[in-house]
Amino acid sequence: MKRRNFVRSLLVAPAGSAALVAAEDSQHPNTQAHDTGKPSPKPNLPTRERAFRAENVPKLQTVQSDLTSNGYQHFFTITQFATLSKLGAVLMPPMKDKPGALDAKAPEFLDFLISVSPLDRQEVYGVGLDKLNAQATDRFHKPFAELNATQVDAILRPLLVARPWSEDFPDDPLKNFVARVHEDLRKATVNSREWADSSKGHPFARGFGRASGFYWRPIDPVTES
Amino acid sequence: MAVKQYDVLIVGSGHSGGMAAKILTAKGISCLMLNAGPQADYERDRTFKSAYELPYRGFNEPGRLPHVFQANEFNANQWVDEKEIPYTYPPDAPYNWVRVRLLGGRSLFWARQSFRLSDYEFKPREIDGSGDDWPISLSDMAPYYSRVEEIFRVVGRKEGWPQFPDGNFVEMNFPPDTETIKRFTELANKQGIQVSKWRYSMGRNGLASSINLLLPDALATGKLDIVENAIVRQVTVDKNTGLANGAHFIDRHSRREMHVKTRAVVLAAGTLESTRLLLNSNIGNSSGVMGHYLIDQMYGVSVVAAVPEACGGKAKPGLMGGSSFIPRFRNLKKSDKRNFIKGYCVGIRSGAGASPNFFPLYGEELQKKLDSYQGACVEGSIFGERVPRYENHVRIDKNVTDKWGIPVLHIEARDGENERNLCKDAADTLDELFHEAGWERICKTDRVNPPGYSIHEVGTCRMGNDPKTSVLNKWCQSHDVKNLFVVDGASFVTCGWQNPTMTILSLSMRASEYMADQMKQRNI
Numbered sequence: 001m002k003r004r005n006f007v008r009s010l011l012v013a014p015a016g017s018a019a020l021v022a023a024e025d026s027q028h029p030n031t032q033a034h035d036t037g038k039p040s041p042k043p044n045l046p047t048r049e050r051a052f053r054a055e056n057v058p059k060l061q062t063v064q065s066d067l068t069s070n071g072y073q074h075f076f077t078i079t080q081f082a083t084l085s086k087l088g089a090v091l092m093p094p095m096k097d098k099p100g101a102l103d104a105k106a107p108e109f110l111d112f113l114i115s116v117s118p119l120d121r122q123e124v125y126g127v128g129l130d131k132l133n134a135q136a137t138d139r140f141h142k143p144f145a146e147l148n149a150t151q152v153d154a155i156l157r158p159l160l161v162a163r164p165w166s167e168d169f170p171d172d173p174l175k176n177f178v179a180r181v182h183e184d185l186r187k188a189t190v191n192s193r194e195w196a197d198s199s200k201g202h203p204f205a206r207g208f209g210r211a212s213g214f215y216w217r218p219i220d221p222v223t224e225s
Numbered sequence: 226m227a228v229k230q231y232d233v234l235i236v237g238s239g240h241s242g243g244m245a246a247k248i249l250t251a252k253g254i255s256c257l258m259l260n261a262g263p264q265a266d267y268e269r270d271r272t273f274k275s276a277y278e279l280p281y282r283g284f285n286e287p288g289r290l291p292h293v294f295q296a297n298e299f300n301a302n303q304w305v306d307e308k309e310i311p312y313t314y315p316p317d318a319p320y321n322w323v324r325v326r327l328l329g330g331r332s333l334f335w336a337r338q339s340f341r342l343s344d345y346e347f348k349p350r351e352i353d354g355s356g357d358d359w360p361i362s363l364s365d366m367a368p369y370y371s372r373v374e375e376i377f378r379v380v381g382r383k384e385g386w387p388q389f390p391d392g393n394f395v396e397m398n399f400p401p402d403t404e405t406i407k408r409f410t411e412l413a414n415k416q417g418i419q420v421s422k423w424r425y426s427m428g429r430n431g432l433a434s435s436i437n438l439l440l441p442d443a444l445a446t447g448k449l450d451i452v453e454n455a456i457v458r459q460v461t462v463d464k465n466t467g468l469a470n471g472a473h474f475i476d477r478h479s480r481r482e483m484h485v486k487t488r489a490v491v492l493a494a495g496t497l498e499s500t501r502l503l504l505n506s507n508i509g510n511s512s513g514v515m516g517h518y519l520i521d522q523m524y525g526v527s528v529v530a531a532v533p534e535a536c537g538g539k540a541k542p543g544l545m546g547g548s549s550f551i552p553r554f555r556n557l558k559k560s561d562k563r564n565f566i567k568g569y570c571v572g573i574r575s576g577a578g579a580s581p582n583f584f585p586l587y588g589e590e591l592q593k594k595l596d597s598y599q600g601a602c603v604e605g606s607i608f609g610e611r612v613p614r615y616e617n618h619v620r621i622d623k624n625v626t627d628k629w630g631i632p633v634l635h636i637e638a639r640d641g642e643n644e645r646n647l648c649k650d651a652a653d654t655l656d657e658l659f660h661e662a663g664w665e666r667i668c669k670t671d672r673v674n675p676p677g678y679s680i681h682e683v684g685t686c687r688m689g690n691d692p693k694t695s696v697l698n699k700w701c702q703s704h705d706v707k708n709l710f711v712v713d714g715a716s717f718v719t720c721g722w723q724n725p726t727m728t729i730l731s732l733s734m735r736a737s738e739y740m741a742d743q744m745k746q747r748n749i
Contacts, residue, residue, distance in 0.1 A: 064277075064278065066277070090587065090588060091587045091588060092587075092588070093588050093589065095589055095592050109282055113281065113282075113284060113287065116287050117287035117288065118287060118288045121287065156587065157585075160585035160586065160587065161585055162582070162583055162584055162585045162668075163582040163583070164527070164582075164583065164668045164669065164670035164672065165525060165527075165582075165670055165672060166580065166582050167294060167674075168670075168672060179582070182581075182587060183581070183582065184284075186581060187282075187283065187284065188282060188284075191276035191277055191282045191283040191284075192277050192282065193275075193277040196275050196276075196277060211275065211276050211283070212273070212274065212275040212276060213273070213274070213299045214271045214272070214273055214274075214299060215271065215272055215273070215274040215278075215279060215298075215299045216265075216270055216271055216299065216300055216301070216302040216303050217269075217270050217271070217272070217302060218302050219262075219263055219265050219270050219302055219303070219327060220262075220263035220454070222309070222477060222478060222628070223478075
């Protein structure tokens with residue numbers, strides 16, 4: 001019964017609380033003896049359990065879900081995702097010892113990222129992927145995902161725009177999409193674990209934002225009411 | 226137990242609030258500081274991570290902080306969340322209001338560029354006949370600048386140029402210029418453009434914040450108490466005297482309403498938060514000017530050029546690297562007639578690379594381009610001065626409240642022809658200099674970021690001698706409410722091209738000493 005009470009108190013008590021210390025004390029043989037008024041010392045047993053200390057709580061090793069599982073691709077249609085994957089393969093291929101967008105599972109990551117993005121960003125992607133596929137079908141009678149390099153280039157190159165400032169996206173919807181997806185695929189690749197593993201000793205990848213750095217956790221956040 | 230009594234309430238804990246606390250407590254005046262946010266614990270709240278370890282792989286969390294272009298997933302939690310404390314703006318004129326509510330405010334994260342304003346900014350009417358002069362000049366401010374520069378340990382090279390006043394600098398040997406910096410300086414000088422070095426605050430232990438340079442001294446006097454998570458919603462006024470007598474505030478977590486009573490009030494919440502508080506309190510605005518003349522600096526104009534002899538990794542030692550700084554050089558003389566007034570400074574950096582977005586390329590072709598330009602570029606970017614305009618203003622939007630039920634600001638700020646012409650001149654001038662140097666232009670833009678982006682918003686409670694056209698007098702003291710002072714950037718009359726921090730600190734020091742003196746004389 002006492003054992004059950006102790007387990008229950010562990011479940012409800014915050015770490016380091018008085019309740020937990022009291023529960024530990026209740027397991028103390030000397031305390032029990034004192035309660036009954038009949039001390040029965042056993043010289044080979046410790047006289048008192050160690051008090052709770054936060055630093056003694058084991059810190060167990062965990063792994064990120066990316067290492068154990070694949071993202072569940074659910075936002076884009078099959079055709080859209082195939083187009084996005086083709087863009088990943090073309091815009092950010094593997095180079096030298098660096099992984100490409102497909103190695104870094106950048107399309108799968110963008111499927112997640114866009115699915116939780118505001119509606120306007122979702123529309124840019126949805127419309128852009130559909131238009132690219134429509135152009136491929138019109139001009140080459142096959143889906144964008146099945147085009148060869150020359151055919152892809154014929155569609156993509158006129159849509160590429162030099163942008164002096166990274167936040168400056170073209171007004172034309174398709175050019176706008178191509179600029180965004182290009183930037184997103186590059187970033188998702190360079191910020192991936194696969195890229196980091198290939199860059200051991202070079203944690204900062206220039207030109208792509210921060211691949212590592214000091215992360216600020218939420219600081220004393222306000223709980224929702 | 227009776228609550229403690231304080232002489233002065235200080236709202237805000239950044240550079241201006243920290244300086245007010247340091248000065249006032251040193252003179253034996255007891256202060257209570259209320260800060261809207263919590264204190265960050267650099268050990269507990271920060272950890273080194275790779276982008277792939279973050280929930281969004283280093284992308285900004287979608288939909289969060291849409292107006293903080295400086296935000297990324299690493300630093301997102303340091304900025305004020307627009308969903309918690311929104312603001313409104315016209316659909317055609319977005320404003321980037323970048324805020325920090327942690328103890329120490331934006332002083333925790335500033336870029337530390339440290340300049341004095343000159344009389345070109347304090348007295349612009351004498352130069353270009355535009356706008357209004359400040360009621361003070363550089364000579365009034367110089368002693369305070371010197372003391373601030375000593376505290377912040379400002380590094381700079383003395384030049385003796387009136388548009389770039391020298392300061393009380395830490396002595397330092399600057400490394401010799403690289404060949405690219407020398408070449409650029411030579412060409413600029415031929416055009417009468419003077420080239421100097423950046424000036425910046427070293428601070429102490431890598432930090433130049435109120436939390437390490439100002440507030441510890443104030444706390445050591447035993448005359449300062451700081452309350453975290455205290456959101457001031459109204460400055461209260463004694464109905465009989467018309468004087469400020471404290472403030473209502475709300476506990477950020479519990480939302481408990483509190484009131485503190487003091488002899489005087491100092492607002493140092495950051496330009497627009499101080500003005501918002503005054504507008505919500507409905508005090509100090511007999512002039513009708515409060516909220517108007519919102520200004521900040523223009524960022525975004527830049528030119529990037531590649532140095533041919535450095536491309537493809539061929540740079541010899543001593544060719545690339547280093548930096549230089551050009552203080553304002555336009556419109557320094559009345560005879561300098563251009564299609565814009567005021568001016569801009571330029572930062573030059575050698576040894577940069579190119580960004581992928583500069584090129585309409587992809588795949589291996591793009592990567593080859595980036596590789597060839599790696600470390601081979603020189604970049605020039607400007608900080609331009611905006612013209613103060615009455616119509617650029619903030620007001621209370623009564624239809625929207627923040628998470629604590631406090632009405633928010635509506636912000637309207639637009640650029641005009643002067644800003645566009647100034648930016649075009651800057652981009653063309655840099656482009657021409659780089660071309661003369663024999664460098665290959667790879668990017669040029671005269672596009673400017675939205676107002677507010679510089680995080681240097683000032684004005685909206687401008688100072689002046691005439692209570693009919695200004696909110697504060699030359700001591701940052703309210704014309705209407707004599708025991709109310711606004712010591713952050715709200716008092717600015719012009720913004721200049723300079724980072725405003727040294728001026729804000731000096732104004733706060735000056736105002737606080739005046740205030741202490743007035744309190745001693747029982748005038749407050």
